[in-house]
Amino acid sequence: MPRDVPRLYVPIPMHQGMILTLEDAQAHYLLHVMRMNVGSTLHIFHDDAGEWLARVVSCNRKTLHIEIIERVLPPQLSPDLWLLSAPIKGKRMEYIIEKATELGVRKIVLVRTERTIAAHLSEDRLNAHAIEAAQQCERRDVPKIVPIQPLAHILEHWDVQRPLLYGDETGAGMRADRAMAGLTYPLALLIGCEGGFATHELEMLRAHPATIPLHLGEHILRADTATIAALTLVQHYSASMI
Known part of the structure; x- marks a missing residue:
């Protein structure tokens, strides 16, 4: 075009x-x-x-x-990849929505963790950013944004047929090539907020049958940086999954 x-x-x-x-x-x-x-x-x-x-x-x-x-x-849905994102403050959350859209996420689920401190989120504003990003990057669908839910509730009702990669800031996660070995869509990725996951949240994640800890490098990343890094890894290793 x-x-x-x-x-x-x-x-x-x-x-x-x-x-x-x-x-x-x-x-x-x-x-x-x-x-x-x-x-x-x-x-x-x-x-x-x-x-x-x-x-x-x-x-x-x-x-x-x-x-x-x-x-x-013709219609073209993006791969069945979800992003679970603990909201962060200000325009950096809008940036996450924009980049997740550009990187082909089909659904964005807002997650409340113990350390989530973001102010009130305007879902209309986040949706507007997703639409604008889809228009600019020429994808033919717009990711659905799901209102914020507690992490415990999400895990309790999670479909174990959808593997859930999560950014493990403790250093105990697997490298992306190992973490994604043998995976196929549907797939999901969880990135926590700025303070990381609380101890009991990490215990919940490690005990869940669908979760896979993902190593994102030696440094502590900001949530928006971690999101882009993780999505880029998923996109890279998913070439053989489509």
Whole structure:
């Protein structure tokens, strides 16, 4: 796709000939940033519908109406990889959402650990960052963000058929090549908060039948750095899993 063609996610499936109304932030972006007008073209996408060429058929200062012309790419779900992330403060959590989206995570589950100290999270804002990242990196689906849940609750209800790698900051984890040997999707990755896991949380993780401790190097990493490092390792070693 030419880089100068705008690309937007819409929350509903589309079909040829359909007329969609774009308002608010999307309309502002197309009208006042991209300077689109009647006849301008763009690409829109949805998880279940793929990517489509569309054309502006009418607009005013706050609203655009676009017509769906033809599908240019079929639906494509990212590999069944989940990220379990203990929220951290400020824009660094938004950064994690952005990079997890770019690295192909299908679902992001927010996890409350004993040492989680992040302030109130705006799920709408996090979703907006996931959508924006998906638009920019040209993936055809947007990761689902699951509201925050206690770690103990997640482990209690965890499907043991989905291996759960977790960043083990104690140094007892396995190297990525060993940790991922023989694994296939579905798969999940858990990264704790800045203070690491509490002792009883590490005991819960080590006792769980689905968990695998992952070594992320000799240094103590910030949560956002650990997330990107771990996802990059998973992406590297998952080439033979797809």
